Amino acid sequence: MPGRSVRADSLGVGVATGAYGVSFGALATTSGLDVWQACALSLLVFTGASQFAFVGVIAAGGAPLTGAATAMLLGSRNLFYGIGLAPVLRLRGWRRAVQAQVVIDESTAMALGQPDPADARLAFRLTGWSVFVLWNLMTLVGALAGTAIGDPRTFGLDAAVGGAFLALLWPRLTALPQRVVAVVGAAVATGLVPLTAAGLPIILGGTAAVLVGLFLRREERG
Amino acid sequence: MIWTGIMVTAVGCYLLKLAGLSVPDHVLTRPLTQRVAALIPPALLGALIAVQVLADDQLLVVDARLAGLGAAVVLLLLRAPFLVVVAGAALTAALLRLL
Missing domain, CATH: 1.10.287 (Helix Hairpins)
Known part of the structure; x- marks a missing residue:
């Protein structure tokens, strides 16, 4: 994929995802947080599922530290994303410290979807920071406007993200092991959704699929 | 108290992101690490798609x-x-x- 389409694709995903900041801002303020607290979460925590979980715990009357624990459990998948990204991004010193903040679902998916390392680095930075800027702006808008603004789901933005991830996976499905690994990842994650806290199905499904993939390769060599 | 929770969440979530990027080179260049790294994209993308499309919190919808x-x-x-x-x-x- 040439650089130009990587730019457009990354910004497209950035806009679709960043728009969701409105839902977060609105939910945060209706859950009893003030506008500053909503914005601080988007700026400093910046990982959507963890932010929603924190606010959800507060809204349910839970202690803030319980909210923090839940949020960090969900945020642990970013650790695994970082391990996958490290060999491609090759970041050092302050650059690593800065770019770490945008290690999230979308930037990881966009980067890992590029076969060329230079494209992967471009996709990571553009997706990560376009989501960051828009997510924070839209959090402020949502926090100020509350529920007066419509639900992004009306525009199908939730389906857009699933479609984007599939489009990234698609070119990788040419060989049988990759197909098996992707299907196992999806199946295990789906099965775990009702059983575990949100966020865990992605880590556990991904891990199970990697293990199956390693076993398949060993069989091939036989 | 809410601010304490926000700050703990912020520091914890940031350190998780940073830790993944900070895995040392000699670990990354091991053959097993490289085989695992090659399998991570299809595995994670498959899981992400399933959760993105079918999950509503802990419900399958x-x-x-x-x-x-x-x-x-x-x-x-x-x-x-x-x-x-x-x-x-x-x-x-x-x-x-x-x-």
Whole structure:
């Protein structure tokens, strides 16, 4: 994929995802947080599922530290994303410290979807920071406007993200092991959704699929 | 108290992100690490798609998102460009919700 389409694709995903900041801002303020607290979460925590979980715990009357624990459990998948990204991004010193903040679902998916390392680095930075800027702006808008603004789901933005991830996976499905690994990842994650806290199905499904993939390769060599 | 919770969450979530990027080189260049690293993209993308399309918190839900994914499959089979696939998925879901 040439650089130009990587730019457009990354910004497209950035806009679709960043728009969701409105839902977060609105939910945060209706859950009893003030506008500053909503914005601080988007700026400093910046990982959507963890932010929603924190606010959800507060809204349910839970202690803030319980909210923090839940949020960090969900945020642990970013650790695994970082391990996958490290060999491609090759970041050092302050650059690593800065770019770490945008290690999230979308930037990881966009980067890992590029076969060329230079494209992967471009996709990571553009997706990560376009989501960051828009997510924070839209959090402020949502926090100020509350529920007066419509639900992004009306525009199908939730389906857009699933479609984007599939489009990234698609070119990788040419060989049988990759197909098996992707299907196992999806199946295990789906099965775990009702059983575990949100966020865990992605880590556990991904891990199970990697293990199956390693076993398949060993069989091939036989 | 809410501010304490926010700060603990912020520091914890940031350190998790940083830790993954900070795995040392000699670990990354091991053959096993490289084999695992090659398997991570399809594994994680498969899991992300499933959760993105089917999960609503801890419930499995079949709704307009699945139709959006179906539209994405058709567009990918027709070799449509990335942004057309993304827009097609969104449009399909949005139109279904209008009905």
